[in-house]
Amino acid sequence: MPDMLTEFSRLQLLKLYNSTTTNWDHSAALSGRHHPNLVMLFLVRVNMTDGELPVGLQGNDFPKSLMDIEFCVTNLRGLPDDLDLKWPKSGTIYFEASNLTTVPLALTSISPYLLSLAVNPISDIPGTLLNRKTGYLNVGSTLISNLPETVDISPLFKMRVDHTNISFFWDWVDPMITNDGLVYNSLPTILATGTPYCLELQQILSEKRSNFSVPWSQGQSRSLLNVSPDNLETLKKAVSCEAWPLTLYPIEFEDIYSRIRIDA
Template identity: 55%
Template sequence: MLTKFSRVKVLKIYNSTVMHWSESAALSQKHHPNLMMLYLVRVNMTNGELPAGLLSDDFPQKLLDIEFCSTNLCTLPDDFDLKWPQVASIYFEASDFTEVPAPLARLAPFDLSLAMNPISIIPASVFEGQVGFLHIGGTLFTELPESVPEMSPSLVLRVDNTNITFFWDWIDPSLENARTLVIDAYPILAANSPYCTDLERIYDGQQTSFSASRHKTDSVILLNASLENWPVLKATVSCEPWPSTWYPIEFEDAYSGL
C-alpha cells in the first residue's frame, strides 16, 4: 500500500510500534521520488533494529531530512553507510544506542545528532570529513577523542548536558575558520556542563582559570581564560540552555495530544 504514495513528501510515524516493515513496502526512489522528510517519534521497532522498509538499495534521493526521536533503536546494519545519504540531516535522538555504530561513523553525515543516547565514547571519525553540525549533548562521554587526524574544516558542536571539562587543540582550526565565516551560530554549545560552569565563574571573577587538569595538547582558544581572550570565548561558546533534542518533541507531544 505504501508504494502507491508516489507524491508523498513528508512521512511521520508517531507514538507507534513498527512490528514489520518489509522490503516489498520499502521507501524507494522508484516509488517515492518526492519524499524529502522522514520522522519516527516515540516509535518502537522489533529488536531495536531498522526495518527492511528503511534499508532499500534504491533509497529515495530527495530524502535528506531523517529524524528519529524517543525510539528503542540501538543498532544499525553493517551496510547502513552504503544505503543512506551522507549529505543529509540524520538524527537518532533519545534512543538506546550505547555506542556510535561503525557504519554511522563511516557515513559521517553532514548534520548528525545522537543526543540523549547512553553513549560513553565518541570516536574521532564522526568529527572528520565534511560534517558541519554534530549534536552529542545529553550523552555519557566525559571527554572528546584526543586526536582527530582529519578534522572537519567547519563544525558546530553541541556538548551541552554532558560532563565535558576541556577541549583538545584539534578543534582550534575549526574555531578559527568559524571566525572568518558569517554564520548565525556559536561553534560550541556547552550549557549545563562543567566547562560552562567554569567559564561563567571566570566571567564573574570567581576564578581565573579552568579547573580541568592541563594537557600539552589542550585547546589554545578554549582553555585560555585570560581577559584578553574573553571576546573570543564569548563569540565561540554558548552556555545558554537549548532544548535537549533538535527534534521538537515537546511541541510534537502537545500538538499530537500525547
C-alpha cells in the same frame, strides 16, 4: 506497515508518531521506484521490534532523494553495518533520545552534514565521526567525558556537547574558533551548557574563580583555557553556556501539535 505504502508515488514526507512498528518488511519498503519524491522521514515516539531498524528502511533501492531522516524518542539500539551502502550521504540524520550505546559504524561512512545523537547512552565518540569537511554534530546529553584527541576536522565545523562531562577541549577546536561566524551564524561554534567546562567558565566570568581546574597539557586548546583578560571575549564568543532544547527535533511542539484531540 501496509503494502499500499508503495502506491504513494508523490509522497514527500512520511511521519510516524506515537506508534509501534511490528512488521515493516520489503513489501512496504521505501524505495526510489515507488517513492521518487520522498525527501523527509520522521519517526517520533516510535517503538520498533527488538529496537532494530525496520527492514522496510533498509532496501537496496532506498530513495536517494531522502536527505532528511529524523528519529526522536524511539527504542532504536543499533543500525546495520552496511546501511552506508543504502542510505544517501551528506544529508541530515537525527537519532535522538533513543537507546544507542555506541555510535553505529555506518554513520561514519554516511557522513551526514548534520548529525544528532543527542540523549543517547553513548560514552565514546570515535574520531572518524569528526573527520569531515564541514557540518554540525550534536552529542549533547550523552555519557561522554572526552572528545577524540586527534581528528581531521574542518575549521567550519560546529558541535554540541551540552550536558555531558566535558571539562576541556583539544586544540583541533582552535581553527573552529578562529572561523566562528562564517557559517550558521545563529549557531554557537561550541555549545557546552551543563558541562564542567561551562560551570567553571561561568565562575571565571563572574570572578568567582581565577582559573580552570584542568591544567593545560600538550594537545589541549590553549585558547579555551586562557583566562587572561584579553582572551575573555574569545571564550564568551567561542563557547556558549546558554540553555537550548535537548533535542534538535522539536519534540515538545510535536507533542502539542500531534496530540489526540477529543472534542467536547
